[in-house]
Amino acid sequence: xxxxxxxxxxxxxxxxxxxxxxxxxxxxxxxxxxxxxxxxxxxxxxxxxxxxxxxxxxxxxxxxxxxxxxxxxxxxxxxxxxxxxxxxxxxxxxxxxxxxxxxxxxxxxxxxxxxxxxxxxxxxxxxxxxxxxxxxxxxxxxxxxxxxxxxxxxxxxxxxxxxxxxxxxxxxxxxxxxxxxxxxxxxxxxxxxxxxxxxxxxxxxxxxxxxxxxxxxxxxxxxxxxxxxxxxxxxxxxxxxxxxxxxxxxxxxxxxxxxxxxxxxxxxxxxxxxxxxxxxxxxxxxxxxxxxxxxxxxxxxxxxxxxxxxxxxxxxxxxxxxxxxxxxxxxxxxxxxxxxxxxxxxxxxxxxxxxxxxxxxxxxxxxxxxxxxxxxxxxxxxxxxxxxxxxxxxxxxxxxxxxxxxxxx
Ligand SMILES: Cc1cc2nc3c(=O)[nH]c(=O)nc-3n(C[C@H](O)[C@H](O)[C@H](O)COP(=O)(O)OP(=O)(O)OC[C@H]3O[C@@H](n4cnc5c(N)ncnc54)[C@H](O)[C@@H]3O)c2cc1C
Numbered sequence: 001x002x003x004x005x006x007x008x009x010x011x012x013x014x015x016x017x018x019x020x021x022x023x024x025x026x027x028x029x030x031x032x033x034x035x036x037x038x039x040x041x042x043x044x045x046x047x048x049x050x051x052x053x054x055x056x057x058x059x060x061x062x063x064x065x066x067x068x069x070x071x072x073x074x075x076x077x078x079x080x081x082x083x084x085x086x087x088x089x090x091x092x093x094x095x096x097x098x099x100x101x102x103x104x105x106x107x108x109x110x111x112x113x114x115x116x117x118x119x120x121x122x123x124x125x126x127x128x129x130x131x132x133x134x135x136x137x138x139x140x141x142x143x144x145x146x147x148x149x150x151x152x153x154x155x156x157x158x159x160x161x162x163x164x165x166x167x168x169x170x171x172x173x174x175x176x177x178x179x180x181x182x183x184x185x186x187x188x189x190x191x192x193x194x195x196x197x198x199x200x201x202x203x204x205x206x207x208x209x210x211x212x213x214x215x216x217x218x219x220x221x222x223x224x225x226x227x228x229x230x231x232x233x234x235x236x237x238x239x240x241x242x243x244x245x246x247x248x249x250x251x252x253x254x255x256x257x258x259x260x261x262x263x264x265x266x267x268x269x270x271x272x273x274x275x276x277x278x279x280x281x282x283x284x285x286x287x288x289x290x291x292x293x294x295x296x297x298x299x300x301x302x303x304x305x306x307x308x309x310x311x312x313x314x315x316x317x318x319x320x321x322x323x324x325x326x327x328x329x330x331x332x333x334x335x336x337x338x339x340x341x342x343x344x345x346x347x348x349x350x351x352x353x354x355x356x357x358x359x360x361x362x363x364x365x366x367x368x369x370x371x372x373x374x375x376x377x378x379x380x381x382x383x384x385x386x387x388x389x390x391x392x393x394x395x396x397x398x399x400x401x402x403x404x405x406x407x408x409x
Pocket of ligand 1: 045
């Protein structure tokens with residue numbers, strides 16, 4: 001497949017998708033002296049999950065591989081704390097009877113993996129966060145002081161600046177619509193728009209419903225030693241281009257920015273309630289989210305506004321803390337979770353010259369540093385430095401070796 005009018009480029013590794021995972025990989029490859037091209041239909045990332053998340057960072061997981069990825073990333077985030085707005089005010093997770101016994105059972109394993117975490121009684125929760133005054137149904141809580149909140153945009157900008165300094169090339173408004181992975185090289189066939197696309201058009205293209213209009217752009221052919229697919233919720237569509245399936249599903253998740261005249265959560269990090277609502281301080285406001293379990297898989301960015309706020313968010317927050325009686329919805333948005341059947345990310349090699357890292361679901365920001373480093377190691381040396389990361393290989397689905405992450409919302 002060759003287009004005689006196409007512009008041609010040659011790179012060491014071509015990365016498809018410049019969200020937080022692709023950008024972390026670009027930095028990691030740059031550190032290893034590899035010349036990369038980072039390709040995205042929209043480098044500003046308006047539809048990307050990296051733009052639409054809650055900024056939570058935690059090593060509090062129930063699967064060792066998720067703890068390891070977050071711990072390694074947190075250590076890095078601590079080293080650039082001010083630059084990326086990393087605030088380690090902790091994660092408070094409240095459990096009902098059904099889950100508390102399991103949460104307690106996990107503590108020794110979490111501590112063994114170098115993740116300090118406390119168990120709190122309901123009374124200790126009320127003392128630590130006096131705003132929480134309805135503790136009925138709460139059997140206990142965990143508090144992990146090293147977890148916290150991050151500015152995902154600043155983190156992505158940090159990765160990109162490092163990658164750029166190492167010579168990475170950023171190719172904007174380019175949509176990858178075909179891939180040939182040969183024995184000696186991989187080739188990507190892209191359509192590059194002359195002007196930025198409207199969100200609706202970008203959304204249509206990303207689901208591979210539209211290969212681009214040649215009159216409004218030009219064809220671009222990129223050859224590389226290797227290709228990395230870091231296309232987030234759209235990774236299954238990119239994998240289809242090389243005849244591979246992915247079990248990942250895109251699921252809409254909504255966040256609300258709410259105002260309270262009386263409450264500030266400034267002193268706290270993330271608070272997860274047993275009802276599934278989570279919230280944290282966000283500048284002068286509070287950012288709150290909830291993941292309805294019945295939400296169907298779809299590439300939907302519709303924000304349900306007041307209906308979502310009054311139907312799902314507010315009742316749960318008010319049931320836990322009477323100070324939330326008067327909250328006002330300021331704004332909100334929807335973004336995509338990239339959900340695997342076991343709620344854990346996918347990272348590994350898929351063909352001799354093709355690699356993947358995606359589907360980190362609700363943990364892509366917090367695990368991006370370690371994921372980028374792991375995949376860069378695999379591409380450059382053929383091996384994973386941290387053997388635990390092998391658990392993320394796609395082969396686990398066919399082999400029935402799921403890494404089911406229960407502590408996921
Ligand atoms: C509401 C919500 C809350 C969240 N909260 C948290 C949280 O608190 N903490 C946390 O760690 N994570 C959270 N997440 C998850 C996190 O945001 C994601 O896991 C992470 O951003 C995924 O990054 P990514 O780089 O894999 O994908 P994305 O950021 O989605 O980037 C993928 C990129 O690939 C590009 N692309 C796709 N296909 C093509 C193609 N064919 N050609 C060219 N470009 C292509 C897209 O344009 C896009 O820019 C949340 C997500 C949502 C939606």
